[in-house]
Amino acid sequence: MRKLTVFFLAVVFAISGLTGNLVAKQYVIATATTGGTYYPVGVALATLTSIKLRKKGITANAISSAGSGENVDMLKNKEVDFAILQGLFGAMAYNGKMKYEGKPMKDMRSVTMLWQNVEHFVILSKYKKTGTITDLKNFGKGFSIGKRGSGTEGSGRVILSAFGIEPDKDFRTEYLGYTPSAQAMMDNRIAGANIPAGPPVSAITQLFATLGADKITVLEFTDQQLEQVRKVFPIWTRYIIKAGVYPGQKQDIRTIAQPNFLAVRPDVPAEDVYLILKTIYDNLPFLHNIHKATMAMKLEKAIDGLVVPLHPGAVKFYKEKGLKIPANLIVD
Template identity: 30%
Template structure:
């Protein structure tokens, strides 16, 4: 009996020592975000600070990228430990959808949390005369970087509205900041952006010139199909000069890790995320949409074991 008891104590001590060593050993956390004028980047910077302060011996960095598709491909080859991505892109990566930019299934991906929703935000200069999706025909529009999450969203929205790139007068594949700069210069009529509410690029454009928000009606969202896309509202007053609610499509964002990240580190990343939501909201108001009770709803890939451990402790999993 004494030997069995002692053996149990030794095993427990070994497990504790292993977990402590896993956290105490130098840990590199590279966070993959998006363009510097979007929402992913400031939230990534805030998470980087939280992890550097809260995870023993952690060194953190933030990388600006073309967002979802690039991030998920980099995670697959362990070129990052945490990434922001759109839910539909995560699902495409897991399947290995070549048309979406994934040559093979990205089977090393593991979910940390479902976070805030992205809103498809289509803005046009008032001078363009664009007020509806149909009026994008023959116009000059930017749809995000090629095969980025935003560009994949643009394809889905336009197809559901009965439009293709060929129906547009000119298609540019530019990130947030360049797109709004070209609108301000009169070289583009509109841009489609997929981001959290209050994104800096659109906010700055609205401050500098009159713009029009183009609605995406509920019936168009329904035509897209798939649970990743839901109807939503950009509330009146989100941007200067926006006096009415705007119907649009929303897509959930997911924080994603990968299999080479230890359970101990993934647990701490998840825990620190939900313990510091107010601090994240100071970095960008989109973080106010993050809810613990919704964190595991509809995830298109398996949870990381470290995140799963946190959710069991939080009572979301049994």
């Protein structure tokens, strides 16, 4: 991943040297840990913005973070301008629910839907019982829930609560990022991890490739279990990880997913948001070449499932493209 970042930065610097333009604005995009999907896609978004909009005085830089939970805080504190968020955290924060009960975070707007955040509750196969999420009940082994304060930890706890599964009670809780979680499993220091992201997830790929597909189980969700999760927060849907996505994976994996979206602070100028959004949709093949998860991005689906009102710059873009915008997504 470091090589990917260095490559992108080299491209940006090379182009900046050719243009010689003065950069007036550099926006910061918060992503997540480097072993997931948020980070490489965030770097790609920042690089694309810098390449295409530098002549207009706009560049961007992507930073790693603990994920959606920290990203919400950084938007609120004006430490970043844009952030990739789980739909769950966007809905909870904006509406003041659950973790944000009584403290709604209204200082954010939506830009676009991105891709689905696919749940990967992965365990060593030797501890598999039913092969479904309830195997974590009375698991009794080390299990990484995600980095402290991350969206991974937050969404993981919400899902597990639907089945009465309690971290620290049903398993020994570890707080690791994606790649460290995979490494800890390979070293037999933990027996499982929560690694939600758009397939293929590099940390999951590493597990399948290193340990072998027969040694790794991504826990599934039955239709009934999906409905149990939706009763807690109705944003998850069925997702099938097709056979062959991961090395040696011979069977489809029936899991669930929630949407991811790009959020922005309301005080970012509308024209800048408009230009960045236009650049994204004018150059989707660039993103597709960076990560397969972005293949889900299509203009006609750009506002489907959004849980936070749109930024005025995004409203302008979508109206120009002829999209019908629901009233609840327009507040400014």
